[in-house]
Amino acid sequence: SVNPDLGSERQTASFSVERLTALLDGGAEQTRIRRAVVEAIESDPVFSRENQYFQTQNERYEAAVRKAVHLQKKMHEMGWTENGPEYKYIYRALSGDVAFLLHHVFMRSISVLGSDKQIAKWIPLATQHKLIGSYAQTELGHGTYLQGLETTAVFDTATQEFILNTPKISAMKWWPGDMGRSATHTVVFAQLYIHEKCYGIHPFIVQIRSLQDHSLCPGITAGDIGPKMNFEHIDNGYLLLKNVRVPRENMLSKFCEVRPDGTYVRQGSQKINYFTMTTVRISLISDEVLTPLMKACTIAIRYSVVRRQSKLKPGEQEAKILDYQTQQEKLLPQLAAAYAFYFTNDYLQELFNRGYREIQRKNFDMLPELHALSSGFKAVITQHCTAGVEICLRACGGHGYSLLSGLPSLYTKILASCIYEGENTILLLQTARFLIKCFMAASAGQPVPPSVTYLAAVKHGKCPAKNKLDFLSPDIYIEAYQHVAVRLTSNTAAKLQDLIQSGVKKHDAWNQCTVQLVQAAKAHCHYIAVKNFAETVEKLETKAGIQKIMKHLCDLFALHGIFSNTGAFLHDGYTSAAQMDMVTASYLDLLAVIRKDAVPLVDAFDFTDKSLNSALGSYDGHVYQRLYEWAQRSPTNQMSPAYERYLKPLLHNTLSKL
């Protein structure tokens, strides 16, 4: 039985939920495959996450290892393979709650950076799980800035070995997943020294634990880095190397090789490797960033039509909290953003597939643009979605704060995406560097990549909107976004030049512009996201109400961005105050329109109750029962020694005898 307050929301859907789900999946057949995977995983008790919120870090780790091992068996049973159509749905179905993710990174780094001989030796061992791999790049003292890594690998011609060392505490490897307790091998990134000359960072395969009894190998100190905000299931580790010797063959040598006599040889182009690193930033968006926001929206919106609080009209029943404008203003822009970035992700995937084909034809022209887009969007989407999940959590009041709502863990996990795979501010500055370069080139009449050609077309017009309905025209708001992106880029470029011309050194000038450069990079990405959403809507089928509701969401995404950042649009008078009032009016109108379809719009994400793992977000909406039943099973409802030890003596008045 469905809570009638939730059920009624579904009866008035303006579109076909099933059609929208299929659209998101990329076709009804994909939906079918995805659901089959979800069904197989969720019906298997080994993969249950039901007790997750009650478990300690140790219990979470053990469960994740158990699941990883069981998954191998499951895949075998089900006939799923790494190249099959089911594969990409497995991780989502597990909600990422599984160990050995770094084992895949270990394998990929060997495939990409290793010679054919190295691939032939290590990949079969890894595939058969005769070892467990990890990937040791980040150190205590260095993350995003790879050149600063301090681990050393000195080539010893006498023994034909590399000697690896952690010369100081800041050089300790720190954070690598699966390394704290599980891994037997890892790829260590270290500064290569030959005859006392440094050749920079190179990757080395190092065994860290015995394959017999799992004890640490000689010279290795390793362990778990302890509690984190989330990722309790992963044994992020530390690693300290003391004169650890590995044979010459263990340096991954597709691009550089050390000959027996110590000669250092570069070979081939490293650009494809550079491309691989870029794609990682894109590949995490779907599972690690969009899915959490979509789940948070589902939970918060379903809860907001079941929760009734206070009276909107005197004498009536208490109102559903989603009927309050302030609640709509919290949640519906997050819903619109989830859809917007879902389509951005499609756009990026397509662009990267194209880039990959070009690169295989030895055409590297697209690389700078791909790097700028992947950096900028990684930062913008992780930031936006993290903020969105937090808003959803807070919009559920006290119950959102309970782990049983599912929202705290979504938040504490997505937050990490702002940090890993490149710190967001640094990534935005890389995008900005590309923008400034392209702006200069465009100003000088030189050709620039497609995503930035608009920088050349600086217009000094005004926004032509005459009434609030004009702001529901994509042409109007896309141009406004474009104008802002151009203005911020060109103004910052001008400031940079002025500073340099006034005698400030280049690097100082750059630093003095970074706050504004970050703004420019964000504006660029925001513009592309809005434009892409509008173009996507344009191409949608008009049947079953899909295009209409997507158009509303696109408008909301665009107008919310203007409403939340009015200064950028008002600054040079491109948009007038009167027009900004129109934006506000249209924006607030849209909230009321989309509110009607809010539940169907989250239903279309098609999360099962098990995947949400939330007392607030279940499909049937029986929030209070679920909270109560679940809380009763909490370990905090077991007998506590605190009574006998402390409360009893207190109540029986030991204290008064003090």
Add this chain to the structure above:
Amino acid sequence: SVNPDLGSERQTASFSVERLTALLDGGAEQTRIRRAVVEAIESDPVFSRENQYFQTQNERYEAAVRKAVHLQKKMHEMGWTENGPEYKYIYRALSGDVAFLLHHVFMRSISVLGSDKQIAKWIPLATQHKLIGSYAQTELGHGTYLQGLETTAVFDTATQEFILNTPKISAMKWWPGDMGRSATHTVVFAQLYIHEKCYGIHPFIVQIRSLQDHSLCPGITAGDIGPKMNFEHIDNGYLLLKNVRVPRENMLSKFCEVRPDGTYVRQGSQKINYFTMTTVRISLISDEVLTPLMKACTIAIRYSVVRRQSKLKPGEQEAKILDYQTQQEKLLPQLAAAYAFYFTNDYLQELFNRGYREIQRKNFDMLPELHALSSGFKAVITQHCTAGVEICLRACGGHGYSLLSGLPSLYTKILASCIYEGENTILLLQTARFLIKCFMAASAGQPVPPSVTYLAAVKHGKCPAKNKLDFLSPDIYIEAYQHVAVRLTSNTAAKLQDLIQSGVKKHDAWNQCTVQLVQAAKAHCHYIAVKNFAETVEKLETKAGIQKIMKHLCDLFALHGIFSNTGAFLHDGYTSAAQMDMVTASYLDLLAVIRKDAVPLVDAFDFTDKSLNSALGSYDGHVYQRLYEWAQRSPTNQMSPAYERYLKPLLHNTLSKL
């Protein structure tokens, strides 16, 4: 030994850190008392928080109970009393990590709401800990909207008892602290029924657990609500009442009494009670909101001068990350906000003390203003400080994400302050209601309370600033803030009137304005905070560099607010685009100025290493050593059964036989 990268920051302080500490404490004597309390608490191993990040929820609860019991002993030993000068420092010294906080709320509610006879009976029992009290207001289905509470208390004239019931699941008491496992008694808020007529919400003292063996009393179902984002040390509980009978004398009856025949009698004025509820919102600001932000700033800023990453100038050493403009832009506005709201809190405390004196003289005139200010500032300060702590966390990259940094727990705890003691959006709307009312009154020439007289003086001028230095003049920016607050209030009042005049019903019109009403309320509070900061600086001693550095922080707080919200200032042309560029320039200049004193400014908060409980924020700045040493003690570095159970069979290749 202090890390030289941190030590050098202290040598160039432009002001006396000790003088500033004394200023914050309210005098050197207060500093002395505070330090003595901190010393006594921190030197006592029972109060240690060293293992906190490793403990389960059950362990945290037990430790908090142990500490609460030990605290009684400690106070006795030290000669501290609840009325002594030391008392207010105890909670901060414990970092709030202690049980039985609701016991005090239980006592206060009896003192405020109980008759003299009730006070005489219950307060001594509570003081001597012959019972443990809690406070059961919030239910599964209702929080801030108290009228909606569903628990019932029916008067039975035959037995002279109230019969308490939980008529449906949403009526279950949910969240009360100390109730899940510890409390023996609680004050239950329930709808009072006499002869089938409802008299609204009233408080009843109910015993829930046996004083002999702590078993639940007949008719009582109670337990712990399970895991939360933080507050693991508190046993937030649930309570279900089934025909629980309490004697007529257990209804707290200072303001209303039920006579034996069932006659309901109101007596005295409830306004003082209303005032008490208002003061709670103010009282939490210092310990629960400002302290976490001040700690987060201390941790993040100290870390940012020890962490070196990437090169600012080619060929030089890697730069301290605080030397990057983007890092300054993240952290220094949070530091300025911490000081700003510290002084706002002083202002509110003073205002409330004055209000209390007036009320004791039966003058209730200040109540609406006090209610509006406490609601608005509770929302604005909790929101701002929560966002600030999150920024500090993210500004520390991966290490900020480790629990050992201390930042995750500061964040997950402060976040709750946005939810408890009144949901922020609802509070802001209460402030807005007051603003609209006062604006209408002022427009009609009627007198209004002091904090809103400015609403009467609507000016249509322009900002007179001519260059970027003008924006370092408080008169200039205070007036800009005032202008925005007036504009947002008057525009929203006009929209509200227009809607009503066009036939929209009053409550619908209100709902359609709420997004903008929230903006107006925030602008009002922001204006008062800026004005108060500037006035505080004006009155400071000019010696020892204190006034100068505080003036810089005040400017930064004001300009950061404008820079982050340019649209509000640009909207009607009060500030021009050229002036906004001056604001930006001045703002960015200030970052570089305050950066020089950043470490001394957090040193002045005078947190000990134990109170920070952070591997990143220690006074000596040996970040990496501390992380490593601490991580080694994590329970995740104990032997795990996962190896024998899962990893060994996997590595020894059971899988290949599948």
